[in-house]
Amino acid sequence: MSELLFEKAGGIATITLNRPDSGNAFTTEMLAQWEQALRECIHDDAIRCVVLTGAGRIFCSGGDVKRMAANTAGGQQPWDRAKYLTDHVHRIPLTLMELDKPYLVAVNGAATGAGMDMALMGDLRFAAESARFAETYIKVGFVAGDGGAWMLPRLVGLPRALEMLWLGDFVSAAEAERIGLVNRTVPDDQLMAHTYSVAERLASGPTVGIRLMKRMVMQGLTSSFRDGLAFAASCVGVVSATEDHREATAAFAEKRKPVFRGK
CATH class of the missing domain: 1.10.12 (Lyase 2-enoyl-coa Hydratase; Chain  A, domain 2)
Known part of the structure; x- marks a missing residue:
């Protein structure tokens, strides 16, 4: 089964992170497919709006912590770690900088660490009521490596951003809406319908x-x-x-x- 699903219909492209049994954590293969899908969205004029979501009950748990531990134990060098970010993970935000079409993110469940950062990259974000957000890097003695330290202060202000980055605590969907982290929170069973209603308006617009x-x-x-x-x-x-x-x-x-x- 593909680790990422890509579908097109009615001027809307849908990208679905598809590793539900692993919390939709990234793999190198998923990131490559993700970048390829985004590049198709950039160049295909028939695509007028893009929707990102996750399969299952979790939006995205970010990087694979078990793989990080194995890499550290195996003696992975600092340069190798930095190069993995720039050559793979960072390809998503850098490619998104070229996408001038609407990019909507439907957060269907927990978005943590780099998974939360990927959610922050949306132009508009909609969250299911059960969704939760946390910059969990600090929990594993890490720093925000996927743009969170740059994006978060611009969305919620400096003090709140530092609180989330330093403490790594979860923020509920309702609180996320209150502080401007998401545009709107909707019941779980209405998330995709609401997201597509906005996407359809944008796809049928000028x-x-x-x-x-x-x-x-x-x-x-x-x-x-x-x-x-x-x-x-x-x-x-x-x-x-x-x-x-x-x-x-x-x-x-x-x-x-x-x-x-x-x-």
Whole structure:
């Protein structure tokens, strides 16, 4: 059985981490399949929104702790460990930096360590009521190796981020919503229906505008306000020439619902 499932339907691609008996912990094979799936999402214009979730009762437990222990006992050198991160684990966030389409994460259960970090990489995050979140690195004498120390303060603020990183305690789905870690918490049996309802809205929307809006927001995190305004002006020029913009303005004048084609 494949360690990662990849399906496409109706403009939506679904990536499912598929090692439920191992808490969907990463393997090198899973990470390679994950990157390949993301690259297909980047290049396939028929895909207009991407959904990530986990199989079974756990979203993702991150790295395989047993394998870490074996590597340490076997004398794995610091350079080898660092290289594994950069050559495999970090390929996911780096590839996501190239994805300007909506990336929704449906957290169906516990998200811990690097598994939580992978959840943080979503543009929007929805959590089942039974989901829990913890930066558990400290529990095994480790540090956040998959971007959590960079992403978490930007989502929940510095003091709360340090509390989660230093203590490694679990945060409930309800608390995660309260502090801005997830967009919304829904009953377990409604998680995927809710996620796909949002994905369908995005997939049927004006694709160019949606993609440019994501680029504008991401660039704004590292640029000045003046640069942001300049980029916005360029994006307005591009989007004003799209078929979807013409359709939207015509539909407004004709008092009907627009039908977007993603062009």
